[in-house]
Amino acid sequence: MTPELERIRELKTSAKNQRDRGIKGYPRALASLREAIALGEEAVQAPLPELAARSAAELCDCFGLTGGIERRWADELEGEDRI
Numbered sequence: 001m002t003p004e005l006e007r008i009r010e011l012k013t014s015a016k017n018q019r020d021r022g023i024k025g026y027p028r029a030l031a032s033l034r035e036a037i038a039l040g041e042e043a044v045q046a047p048l049p050e051l052a053a054r055s056a057a058e059l060c061d062c063f064g065l066t067g068g069i070e071r072r073w074a075d076e077l078e079g080e081d082r083i
Helices: 003-019 024-044 049-076
Strands: none
Touching: 003 024, 003 049, 024 049
């Protein structure tokens, strides 16, 4: 596994751990995912098809995690903050 993919997976794991802390962990989880997405977007440009494909799969997972965390965060808020 390449260092880029390893780092992306570490960031995803960190994001999941932060997500599991609840509303206090959501901002840090999203920050980790933004970093992972930036790395993934660079890695997708790799000239090696296998690395590009793996990076694309990791990117998809990162975007899905981001959406899930944003949904959970919204579900836990009330009133104007929820919107």
